[in-house]
Amino acid sequence: MNKIGTIRDRNTGQNLDIFKQDDGSVTFAAGATLDGDGASGQFGGPPCYAPASYNGPTLDILANAGSPGNWYGVVTDQSGNPVVQGPTDPCPGAYVSATSLELFDKSGGSLPNSSPFKYVDSATVPFIVVPPMIVRGVAGVVMGCRCVVTNTRNGRSVEGVVADGGPANHLGEISVACAKAIGIPLGTKHQANGGGASAPTIKYQLFPGVAAVVNGVTYPLQHG
Secondary structure: OEEEEEEEOOOOOOEEEEEEOOOOOEEEEEEEEEEOOOOEOOOOOOEOOOOOOOOOOOOOOHHHHEEOOEEOOOOEOOOOOEOEOOOOOOOOOOEOOOOOOEOEOOOOOEOOOOOHHHEOOOOOOOEEEEOHHHHOOOOOOOEOEEEEEEEOOOOEEEEEEEEEEOOOOOOOEEEHHHHHHHOOOEOOOOOOOOEOEEEEEEEEEEEEEEEOEEOOEEOOOEOO
8 A cells, every 4th residue: 555645625624645555446535525516407316506597406506616707617608608408408497517527429429518418417426526636646547437435434335436526625525426325414405515524434445447337337437
């Protein structure tokens, strides 16, 4: 086992160590904040973000997606405005939210950025978010790789995929589906806004270079 590095977490002020194990996997223990990104109602769950005019639940509040001129949680058009889902999309009137990991159509072709199906759905897919220290600092492709997340307080564990990149000063972020699977509290009004676990009681193990298979879907490995 070798230590890759240490991140001083911005949320808790804790120094969190990241290790490379002898089998090539990467492990760390941290808390868990919730990430709703990528959810656009693709598989029946709620979208992550929507304008005030949207009549339905959302996973997160729009303030967490940025603001005019500085959007970072939603897909934008050439003018910098959030893309609004149309009448044939899963959640008409809601915004399209993205993940770093991008998916393909059934024939393996590229999807347009405006397609909700290009991104990994936080509402239904267990995934984790990792900082640049892991994405760029280990051998093997991280984005799209297999991961296992375990809640040491109740022993519940779930297989997932590394689907998003996060800030350099935060470690321990999971999708809403991942939180549900391992018994992590969700936010009250908006599931991805609040909840989580502050103490480093969540164990993360990821396998760079090994494509994740979740719910029968094999995810592509992509350089971040």
